[in-house]
Amino acid sequence: MVNREKTITEFIMEEQRRFPEATGDFTALLNHVRLACKRISFMVGRGALADALRAADGLNAQEGRRIRLDAIANDTFISTSQFGGRLAGMVSEKLPEPVQICAEYPLGKYLLCFDPLDGADDVDVNAPVGSIFSVLKAPRGAVPVTAQDFLQPGARQLCAGYAIYGATTMLVLTVGRGVHGFTLDRGFGEWILTHPDMRVPEETSEFAIDASNERFWEPPVRRYVLECLAGRGGVRGKDFNMRWIASLVAEVHRILLRGGLFMYPRDTRDPAAPSRLRLLYEANPMAMIVRQAGGAASTGREPILELLPASLHERVPVILGSRAEVERIERYHLESDQGLDQSYTSPLFKERSLFIPT
Secondary structure, X not given: OOOOOOEHHHHHHHHHHOOOOOOOHHHHHHHHHHHHHHHHHHHHHHHHHHOOXXXXXXXXXXXXXXXXXXXHHXXXXXXXXXXXXXXXXXXXXXXXXXXXXOOXXXXXXXXXXXXXXXXXHHHHHOOXXXXXXXXXXXXXXXXXXXXXXXXXXXXXXXXXXXXXXOOOEEEEEEOOOXXXXXXXXXXXXXXXXXXXXXXXXXXXXXXXXXXXXXXXXOHHHHHHHHHHHOHHHOOOOOOOEEEOOOOHHHHHHHHHHHOOEEEEOOEOOOOOOOXXXXXXXXXXXXXXXXXXXXXXXXXXXXXXXXXXXXXXXXXXXXXXXXXXXXXXXXXXXXXXXXXXXXXXXXXXXXXXXXXXXX
């Protein structure tokens, strides 16, 4: 028998055969999602040649900047995924309410949550961007969905994944049995399994955080970053590198390949909105992927996958990556909340910057 590269279609079919009772509906839905990602990859690759970088009319659900490629990616996810009759409804980062399946298509038993173009603000400078998605079971079966149907903890996700559109296009997927990466072979348009059983390295000397928000961080986060910056002469006894791409997909992809920690913690910039990343279609899918790869994902105070969403576009703090580092920050939060750590709440500390010597 000749050894050859395994395609994503073969991989998904092998997973389906592990469950004799499977109907094939879930497999068909995953095929639609990976087709949507392939179509978006093509449009991202064309960029200005497809007039995709100019401003688009309207704002997304979060009142952010929107380019035409945002709208293209959103429409591609919807049109590619709904016609197959496997979905009861969808939630998109770009739309304030759930997407109802067109009347001409049958209703299915699954829910799809997605961010069609994560990192879109930087697509004009050719930075890596991506798509994030996860699948839930519709709690009431094949009936028109309501917002309440989507408000399930991340632990109930059936699968999660992302596509990253960079120097190469990759799709990273978990169906609850590890994490696997597929590279798009543009020569014949198929996803090839190139990164089986991806694992977050346990040891790390990298962390990613937006240092411009340092003055708004809570004491436990400032404590962690300060210790890392102290390098070999500090309590950690080694030097750390600090990264920041400002794209969740790119940050998680680096962590899966090289290890590290990503933090978008709670801060005090806006008391009404202390967090930035959305739970349903950003934090939950990435938490499932990182957990399946041996890492951890937390708000700093509780596991992300245990949170019960209160609304479709709820935002939560996100700290994920190498398990030991996440657990360290959780411990710092606990000590701070219990008043056991006073070193980082003194007036002297509040007047200093972690990045500017005093």
